[in-house]
Amino acid sequence: MTFSICVHESYETADGQSHERFGVAVTTRLPGVGTLCPFVSENGAVATQSLVNVDLGRRGVEYIDDGLAVDDALEALLNADDGAPQRQLHGVDADGTFTFSGEECGDWFGHLEGEHFTVAGNLLTGESVIEATADAYESNAVHETTDPTTGPNAARRDDEDDPDPLAKRLIDALAAGHREGGDKREELTVQSAAVVVESTESHDMTPPYNDLRVDATETPIADLRETYDLAMQGYETSLEKYEEAYEEDSLAETE
Structure with missing residues (x-):
């Protein structure tokens, strides 16, 4: 199941509230990777791949939610898995x-x-794929700092130096790995990609760009980026149109 990235960021909103967020982005030369690989909660993020065992991701996040450290949670699951030599599992x-x-x-x-x-x-063209993915994310990581694009202005970047939302930065990281060659199985043209982000921050309207999948395409990164852009556009339009209703905590005006 090709390559993926799991991340954790801690940040403060402009009003001084502290939050955590977690995300996974993944792409592969097979359809439907978003149903198999990424697992995220407001406490952790896990990706399961190679010969996929979905339970490793699902139960891994459940164990983290129950208070187990990520290394203890995932190590325990692998120790009980007879197929461990064929698995890749990672998380934060x-x-x-x-x-x-x-x-x-x-x-x-x-x-x-x-x-x-x-x-x-x-099944990559080489180590440079994951190195490029890591470098692209790390150069734009947001951790232990104030993020002005969250809170009431979650969909608005008022300054070109403001960070992009985590989902977009994860897609950019996938794109960097893809440019380095990505999955080497060129004979498999039907591909997929996904990005999932969860945070402890509450929103009047859940950002739809934080849970996106492209299940079958020949251009997974470009299509995931286009889907993100459309989801962001729809989110901004909805916030603008129904801002008063959300402030009053009533959907009556949206009908």
């Missing part, structure tokens, strides 16, 4: 990271850990 929580690549994953495979993020991939 608020305090740490975890990466695992089984020795029977398809070449080239590997992973890396950065500060507050992990990247892993298999």
